[in-house]
Amino acid sequence: MVENASEVEDVQSVSSARFITPPLTGRKRELLGDLLGKFAESVNFYIQKCLEHKVTSRASLHHVAYEEWKSRFDLATHWFHSAGQMATQTLRSWRKLCRQGQANPEKPPAYKARTMRLELWGDRNQTGVCRFCGNVIQIRIRRGEYLWLPLVVTEHHVLRYLRDWREGKKKVGEITISLFKDRANVFVPFKCEVEPRPTEGICGIDINEQSVDLTILKPNEQPKHISLDVSKLPAIRHSSQLKRKSIQRKLDTPPQRPVQKRRLKAKYWRRERNRTNQILHVVSKQIAKIAERERVAVTFGGIKGIRGFMRSKRKSKNGRALRKDMRRRLNQWPFRKFQFYAEYKVARQGLPTVEVSNYHKSKDCPICGRYNRPNGHTYRCKACGFEASRHLVASWNIAKDGARHVPADCWQMQSPVDGLVAQAKLGMEPEKLPVQFSTGI
């Protein structure tokens, strides 16, 4: 994701691979469990010291607390850095929550997760903690003392990540490790530098319950509208909800069968998740394809706080509160995941992505800018008579706003927004693209 103009030179695309280890031996499992515990303790130690000494930077904390940490935990020095990174992140988000009044400033955060993210040990950093060697990872505990975790490597891993990694096209980032049952979960982010491509326009994306709507703006061209159908997504949610309900009802009648119930429910959760993810992957892939074909930067309507907004029963300033079932339905749409998938798929094409605020996006007229209060699915402008689907208006406005945020040197020509306003046709229908779900990821 491109955040500012200086980053345009090297667009980086990151996608994470999940590996699992074969069942670990008792000794390794114990050792890994111990390290996970020590990591969490180190993070909490770090947080506590940061608050005690009122420091925020890693360098200054190193001065005050490193000796004590070393004598207490006896791990390689870079464990301190890895824990520090986690701690500073936790503190940062806690402070933010405090400012927003959602966390208690009296109660410092505690790191309870049983996962660790470890600094990489490789060409540039000879003293890191964790090294990725293709089919095994090596964790440095102390000088001369290592833990080796073998990985189960599938064909997918080889084709998608390892081949490029061996050729040096992809680089590995910080590795995240956790333990589940008798195996370890290993997440390895693979980064690759993508050559940025010049963009010819901008594409705004509006996410709705039944469809994902795109508007493509280019200088001196009519805006193009595309609607991707995702109505399968709520249908999947609904049917698996019913399924779970019926399991619950059947297994709740005596005799009690808790194990069976848990297993069955987990099975349907998993099935739902996999089906949903597949659709998200297919739709986001299609977006990346469209972006590549049209050579456009991609803009998402900001989804920050979207859940909070939908959760609140309080009436908004000019609208009604959302109905309960509507809130529930919208809350189940995995917005963040979808945006994440689409973002990295677009970034892989060397095209920039931006996020803009959703404010008034479906209410302002894209032609004349007048604020209207739309009712139902059609948007009607009282000033200029523009008439279109509401989703289309939202994606159009998102694209217009995005054009202002995309770094200026991406533009080869004039801003696309000014050119098209005058010649835009009134009232247009989006091109409806069927989404085929049978293709793989």
Ligand SMILES: [Zn+2]
């Ligand atoms: Zn208007």
